[in-house]
Amino acid sequence: MNAKQMLTPALLAAAVTVAMGTGAAQATDLTLCWAAWDPANALVELSKEYEAQSGNTMHFEFVPWTSFADRMLNELNSGGKLCDLMIGDSQWIGGAAENGQYIKLNDFFDANKIKMDDFIPATVVGYSEWPKNTPNYWALPAFGDVVGWTYRKDWFARPELKAEFTAKYGHDLAAPATFDELKQIAEFFQNRDIDGKKVYGASIYTERGSEGITMGAMDVLYSYGFKYDNPDKPYDMEGFVNSANAIKGLEFYKSLYDCCVPPGSSNGYMTEGVDAFKSGQVAMQMNFAFTWPGFNTDANVGGDRTGYFANPAGPNGDKFAQLGGQGISVVAASDKQDAALSYIKWFAQPAVQAKWWKLGGYSALRAVVEDPGFATSQPYAQTFLDSMAIVKDFWAEPSYATLLQSSQKWFHDYVVAGNGTAKQALDGLVADWHATFEEEGKY
Amino acid sequence: MSDHLAQRVASATPPKLARRIRGVSDRTIAWLFVTPTILLLLAVNIFPLIWTIRLSLTNFRTNRPNNPVEFVGIENYRKILTNPDTWASLQATAHFLIWTIVLQVVIGFTLAYLINKKFRGNDLWTTLIVLPMMLSPAVVGNFWTFLYQPQIGLFNYFIEFISGVDPASFSMIGDVSLAPWTIVLVDTWMWTPFVMLICLAGLRSIPPSIYEAAECDRASKWRQFWTITLPMALPFLMLAVLFRGIENFKMFDLVVQLTGGGPGATTLLTSIDLKREAFEKWRTGFASAYAVILFVTVFGLASIYVKALNKVKDR
Numbered sequence: 196m197n198a199k200q201m202l203t204p205a206l207l208a209a210a211v212t213v214a215m216g217t218g219a220a221q222a223t224d225l226t227l228c229w230a231a232w233d234p235a236n237a238l239v240e241l242s243k244e245y246e247a248q249s250g251n252t253m254h255f256e257f258v259p260w261t262s263f264a265d266r267m268l269n270e271l272n273s274g275g276k277l278c279d280l281m282i283g284d285s286q287w288i289g290g291a292a293e294n295g296q297y298i299k300l301n302d303f304f305d306a307n308k309i310k311m312d313d314f315i316p317a318t319v320v321g322y323s324e325w326p327k328n329t330p331n332y333w334a335l336p337a338f339g340d341v342v343g344w345t346y347r348k349d350w351f352a353r354p355e356l357k358a359e360f361t362a363k364y365g366h367d368l369a370a371p372a373t374f375d376e377l378k379q380i381a382e383f384f385q386n387r388d389i390d391g392k393k394v395y396g397a398s399i400y401t402e403r404g405s406e407g408i409t410m411g412a413m414d415v416l417y418s419y420g421f422k423y424d425n426p427d428k429p430y431d432m433e434g435f436v437n438s439a440n441a442i443k444g445l446e447f448y449k450s451l452y453d454c455c456v457p458p459g460s461s462n463g464y465m466t467e468g469v470d471a472f473k474s475g476q477v478a479m480q481m482n483f484a485f486t487w488p489g490f491n492t493d494a495n496v497g498g499d500r501t502g503y504f505a506n507p508a509g510p511n512g513d514k515f516a517q518l519g520g521q522g523i524s525v526v527a528a529s530d531k532q533d534a535a536l537s538y539i540k541w542f543a544q545p546a547v548q549a550k551w552w553k554l555g556g557y558s559a560l561r562a563v564v565e566d567p568g569f570a571t572s573q574p575y576a577q578t579f580l581d582s583m584a585i586v587k588d589f590w591a592e593p594s595y596a597t598l599l600q601s602s603q604k605w606f607h608d609y610v611v612a613g614n615g616t617a618k619q620a621l622d623g624l625v626a627d628w629h630a631t632f633e634e635e636g637k638y
Numbered sequence: 639m640s641d642h643l644a645q646r647v648a649s650a651t652p653p654k655l656a657r658r659i660r661g662v663s664d665r666t667i668a669w670l671f672v673t674p675t676i677l678l679l680l681a682v683n684i685f686p687l688i689w690t691i692r693l694s695l696t697n698f699r700t701n702r703p704n705n706p707v708e709f710v711g712i713e714n715y716r717k718i719l720t721n722p723d724t725w726a727s728l729q730a731t732a733h734f735l736i737w738t739i740v741l742q743v744v745i746g747f748t749l750a751y752l753i754n755k756k757f758r759g760n761d762l763w764t765t766l767i768v769l770p771m772m773l774s775p776a777v778v779g780n781f782w783t784f785l786y787q788p789q790i791g792l793f794n795y796f797i798e799f800i801s802g803v804d805p806a807s808f809s810m811i812g813d814v815s816l817a818p819w820t821i822v823l824v825d826t827w828m829w830t831p832f833v834m835l836i837c838l839a840g841l842r843s844i845p846p847s848i849y850e851a852a853e854c855d856r857a858s859k860w861r862q863f864w865t866i867t868l869p870m871a872l873p874f875l876m877l878a879v880l881f882r883g884i885e886n887f888k889m890f891d892l893v894v895q896l897t898g899g900g901p902g903a904t905t906l907l908t909s910i911d912l913k914r915e916a917f918e919k920w921r922t923g924f925a926s927a928y929a930v931i932l933f934v935t936v937f938g939l940a941s942i943y944v945k946a947l948n949k950v951k952d953r
Contacts, residue, residue, distance in 0.1 A: 264918075265917065265918065268701070268920075269917065271701075272700050272701040272920065273700075290701060293704075294701055294702060294703065294704065295703075295704065402898070403897070403898040403899060403900035403901070403902075404894065404898030404899065404900075457789065458788035458789055458806040458807070458809060459786075459787050459788040459789060459791075459809045459811070459812060460812070461809055461811055461812025461813075461900065461901055462811060462812070462897070462898055462900060462901075476789075593701075593702070594919075596918050596919050596920065597919040597921070600914055600918060600919055604723075604902070604903055607900050607901060607902050607903075608901075608902030608903060609902075611812060611900060611901040611902065612814045612900070612901035612902030612903075612904060613814065614814070614902055
């Protein structure tokens, strides 16, 4: 063997080694898409650890909630490559799975020993599975969220108000156990003068443009007996969506809107609720749990001045709450799926999830939320746990946007515009949803 | 003349090309210049229009690339035209269109008439009046939601100031009977200056000699207005109505920011409804049929109107 013959394999080996080395260490620019809100800022902070460990660079595309679905669904539908990772809304999962917009994660989970049993069951069903209640996973539960309530603990504790309330209603002024009690409290505070300022009963969701009023109304309707369809016959909605109890629930929501919200609350969602509560306008506020850390540290309402409670019970004692939150998925159109999966692998680690909770992200990992210290780790932690145990979610069908538009129209038309009756609204909703499912070939 | 033009074109081109061009007619040269524009128009206007018509006859959905696309004939058109919601949306659009045009023409013409008079600070007032139309409609919509806010909004306090009504007792945006007027009011505030400018151009195009002759004939100011000013400014007014009509038929951003189409569907204009069908529900075929119907409506009305405008101009 001459020198040239010896050199060739050596050079080849060196070249392969260099190439492999380069490949392994090659940094990737990843873009994660999510809504523009406080938890997104926490995720930016959290992700610095991933960047340091992996050498990859994280970029973020955050869009305000009111246009989040528009913007991101447009991106998914057009096969855009902007997002490698998507923290998409729970209702998108059906469409994203059936239209091949997210990659299926079962094999990845198996290979990396990520078990869905390790996450809060409701979040797995809500954020990851399609079809629902089957072991087909399209996302890792990323951010647990649920609609709950905040109240002005300091106002509730005032002796003169407590005495007046008890004299009027025959029970203590405290976090309500039922929706009837909630309305009594809201009526009690409506137009009341506190510290020289007129205050109002409650802030509830009424927004028309995206999903606001549906999230708010459903949050109440579930506990009144509303069901999306016949449990024994899917997509059979007559008598379930528009049951007598569901009608009562919608009437209750309207009565709450009519009696007890601040003037001009005809188009309010999360931001408006936060503003109303932080500015001391309302005694109670309906909002997603993600807003709670912000109240806890707020200069006006923070600390002991704010209390938290899970959705109260309906007239028959049923207690449910509207699920929020999202799972993290890998976008099928992305050219950087391996790097994106490495982010999910890193994100699923218990230590990272624990830090996620500390930074203000609601981890859905059971190891975090079932830790003995979790319930007392924040003033709202126990309420979060209580609420997550009673969640229900809106349709997650591929046609969810059409179904949502119908409920937005009917709920807003009845609750805010005051047109027709609750029965007409729910009958109309059944008709619209039926037409949508008929187009989808469900019958 | 034509030889001269061909010579000039040829002399400005490289000799090789020039030799070829010398034998080319004016008509061919004209086509050479016009062809890129026609191709561009075909690509960005005509082709999408034909494609939209084609899509309108199918059940195509952009977000379902795996679903088979079926020809459904005029089913989408039938669904739209028999849907009470579509007619409610058209009614809301007609209310918005008619009242904004009436108010903008009346106020715009009045302002133009006043500004046309020579007075001190004339230019400053003109600049101040046209400021609203320089703003972005989304910004205007956003800050008017604050002005309409019952608790802190200046508008409600102004109403209280002139009428004594409690500002917190009414919500312009949340009330079914008031909401359609809120969008009319804001659009009028924003776009009246535009109508004023067009009217001003019309008024300034009237030769002073006509008024002088009318003065000699002892015609009153009132008579001068009805027999000289208004007839001579009418083509400009009609042009302003055409522009505002087309613009307001497709009004979107301002209203979305102000009311989001609510309360209920009270201010759900056709453009908002169409956008929701196309880009929220992703019913592409259905939305295409909707767009074609709206296009035919606007095109038909505009054609009739332009004919009327030409008649007025020819008078």
